[in-house]
Amino acid sequence: EADIYQTPRYLVIGTGKKITLECSQTMGHDKMYWYQQDPGMELHLIHYSYGVNSTEKGDLSSESTVSRIRTEHFPLTLESARPSHTSQYLCASSENQVAGQAFFGQGTRLTVV
Amino acid sequence: GESVGLHLPTLSVQEGDNSIINCAYSNSASDYFIWYKQESGKGPQFIIDIRSNMDKRQGQRVTVLLNKTVKHLSLQIAATQPGDSAVYFCAETMNYGGSQGNLIFGKGTKLSVKP
Numbered sequence: 001e002a003d004i005y006q007t008p009r010y011l012v013i014g015t016g017k018k019i020t021l022e023c024s025q026t027m028g029h030d031k032m033y034w035y036q037q038d039p040g041m042e043l044h045l046i047h048y049s050y051g052v053n054s055t056e057k058g059d060l061s062s063e064s065t066v067s068r069i070r071t072e073h074f075p076l077t078l079e080s081a082r083p084s085h086t087s088q089y090l091c092a093s094s095e096n097q098v099a100g101q102a103f104f105g106q107g108t109r110l111t112v113v
Numbered sequence: 114g115e116s117v118g119l120h121l122p123t124l125s126v127q128e129g130d131n132s133i134i135n136c137a138y139s140n141s142a143s144d145y146f147i148w149y150k151q152e153s154g155k156g157p158q159f160i161i162d163i164r165s166n167m168d169k170r171q172g173q174r175v176t177v178l179l180n181k182t183v184k185h186l187s188l189q190i191a192a193t194q195p196g197d198s199a200v201y202f203c204a205e206t207m208n209y210g211g212s213q214g215n216l217i218f219g220k221g222t223k224l225s226v227k228p
Binding site for chain 2: 040041043058096101
């Protein structure tokens with residue numbers, strides 16, 4: 001069982017609200033990731049980080065932002081939620097080495113109404 | 114049961130049969146590949162991995178085959194069980210001077226196991 005946690009598991013929120021999705025890992029991993037996944041579809045990388053104070057945009061453009069102030073914590077923020085942001089958001093972490101698998105959290109299913 | 118073609122969104126097999134899930138990867142420079150299993154409402158879980166210097170790797174009831182010539186990866190599950198029902202994703206990445214690049218995921222295949 002991976003030691004990576006996401007909260008909340010489910011979130012229903014109104015348009016225009018600011019939200020932060022939390023992700024924490026206790027494995028001491030340097031690399032962390034956020035993926036976006038629509039139901040039954042593949043995972044798209046939206047943000048990643050190599051370590052503290054490092055944040056990079058992924059392959060899929062996203063209006064969300066991330067921060068990495070502590071190694072174990074990688075929150076994702078949407079300043080103004082819209083219905084198009086409705087999706088599942090998956091956080092993952094890995095060691096920054098060759099051939100290291102990524103460990104995933106349970107995901108946050110976000111619905112913007 | 115066996116999937117047809119390089120990608121099949123769904124695969125239905127009888128309990129006890131063997132399953133084969135296929136994946137075509139995109140980057141000929143990719144050198145590390147992982148199969149993940151995602152059950153409903155959960156995050157992906159690691160099943161098995163393989164590096165590009167190998168063409169076959171076996172785990173418990175699972176085998177991954179890599180064909181670099183045609184950029185093809187397959188996952189074989191022996192004696193498929195109802196607990197194997199899930200969506201299976203392949204992922205690829207490449208080594209950047211001693212560190213690993215980001216995982217790029219393929220389209221998933223939904224495996225359904227009939228009792």
